[in-house]
Amino acid sequence: xxxxxxxxxxxxxxxxxxxxxxxxxxxxxxxxxxxxxxxxxxxxxxxxxxxxxxxxxxxxxxxxxxxxxxxxxxxxxxxxxxxxxxxxxxxxxxxxxxxxxxxxxxxxxxxxxxxxxxxxxxxxxxxxxxxxxxxxxxxxxxxxxxxxxxxxxxxxxxxxxxxxxxxxxxxxxxxxxxxxxxxxxxxxxxxxxxxxxxxxxxxxxxxxxxxxxxxxxxxxxxxxxxxxxxxxxxxxxxxxxxxxxxxxxxxxxxxxxxxxxxxxxxxxxxxxxxxxxxxxxxxxxxxxxxxxxxxxxxxxxxxxxxxxxxxxxxxxxxxxxxxxxxxxxxxxxxxxxxxxxxxxxxxxxxxxxxxxxxxxxxxxxxxxxxxxxxxx
Numbered sequence: 001x002x003x004x005x006x007x008x009x010x011x012x013x014x015x016x017x018x019x020x021x022x023x024x025x026x027x028x029x030x031x032x033x034x035x036x037x038x039x040x041x042x043x044x045x046x047x048x049x050x051x052x053x054x055x056x057x058x059x060x061x062x063x064x065x066x067x068x069x070x071x072x073x074x075x076x077x078x079x080x081x082x083x084x085x086x087x088x089x090x091x092x093x094x095x096x097x098x099x100x101x102x103x104x105x106x107x108x109x110x111x112x113x114x115x116x117x118x119x120x121x122x123x124x125x126x127x128x129x130x131x132x133x134x135x136x137x138x139x140x141x142x143x144x145x146x147x148x149x150x151x152x153x154x155x156x157x158x159x160x161x162x163x164x165x166x167x168x169x170x171x172x173x174x175x176x177x178x179x180x181x182x183x184x185x186x187x188x189x190x191x192x193x194x195x196x197x198x199x200x201x202x203x204x205x206x207x208x209x210x211x212x213x214x215x216x217x218x219x220x221x222x223x224x225x226x227x228x229x230x231x232x233x234x235x236x237x238x239x240x241x242x243x244x245x246x247x248x249x250x251x252x253x254x255x256x257x258x259x260x261x262x263x264x265x266x267x268x269x270x271x272x273x274x275x276x277x278x279x280x281x282x283x284x285x286x287x288x289x290x291x292x293x294x295x296x297x298x299x300x301x302x303x304x305x306x307x308x309x310x311x312x313x314x315x316x317x318x319x320x321x322x323x324x325x326x327x328x329x330x331x332x333x334x335x336x337x338x339x340x341x342x343x344x345x346x347x348x349x350x351x352x353x354x355x356x357x358x359x360x361x362x363x364x365x366x367x368x369x370x371x372x373x374x375x376x
Contacts, residue, residue: 122188
């Protein structure tokens with residue numbers, strides 16, 4: 001059979017295999033049967049909330065299984081058509097089968113991507129925090145570069161970015177910042193970026209032009225909507241007000257408009273200072289706290305991936321998820337998946353999709369990472 005047809009068919013089979021494993025096909029068949037039985041029960045709608053959840057799960061699972069079955073059928077049908085066309089030396093029909101297989105492959109790849117972003121909160125907007133590690137000006141400048149990188153990534157996708165909190169560095173850069181990124185699947189994509197990021201470069205702040213290593217961390221947690229109920233006891237939360245830091249005009253700096261909330265049982269802390277109104281900042285801070293506590297529960301239930309744990313550890317050696325080397329050579333390397341790029345300038349300008357996709361695939365399918373030896 002023609003080489004292009006064979007290659008396309010093999011790619012489709014690989015995608016189908018990954019999707020079946022991600023879906024856990026046998027378990028899904030049993031679960032769909034259970035949901036169908038529940039949907040046909042006369043008592044289901046006695047509890048409207050439960051009924052809605054059952055129908056949503058049933059429809060979503062049925063749609064994924066139907067799509068995968070359709071891809072399998074299209075693959076078989078077009079391979080059979082190609083075999084008949086070759087036997088009859090029918091070039092036009094063979095080209096038609098090859099084109100149909102390419103379309104089927106595109107459908108499989110789209111379904112595969114959707115499967116990677118099928119987590120409970122993946123479709124939601126997200127908060128992203130950047131914190132400078134130890135190292136003063138070097139790390140604070142690196143934290144600002146990371147903040148810009150994620151802002152550029154979001155802009156490339158047409159997402160909206162709002163600065164919720166920003167603490168400027170003493171000489172340059174930032175000590176910390178919190179971004180609110182709004183867009184479909186914002187959390188699903190950015191959750192792969194949680195962890196410590198390492199930069200190696202000739203320092204622009206060193207008069208002797210020596211090479212420096214800097215660290216900064218990214219923490220990601222989803223914006224939660226009305227469908228997710230997070231209960232917080234007011235007595236468990238300490239509320240502090242303070243003057244907003246950084247630029248913002250005389251009014252912002254002279255009034256205690258910034259709000260910090262500390263959840264005493266967990267130690268989770270959030271700060272909001274994006275508005276001149278203390279009332280508005282308080283509302284945003286409560287929303288952020290609910291989101292952070294929800295993300296914490298997600299990690300517990302999902303047993304947390306190594307990258308998620310990295311964001312909770314020291315910002316330094318041994319905990320990084322990715323290295324960005326600008327000198328003596330040019331290389332960005334993800335230490336979880338082995339994914340690399342030889343053009344750091346593009347990555348720092350927001351070209352992150354390849355790294356995100358590799359991490360999602362590793363989490364979803366258990367794909368083995370490449371050589372994760374550290375880069376100097």
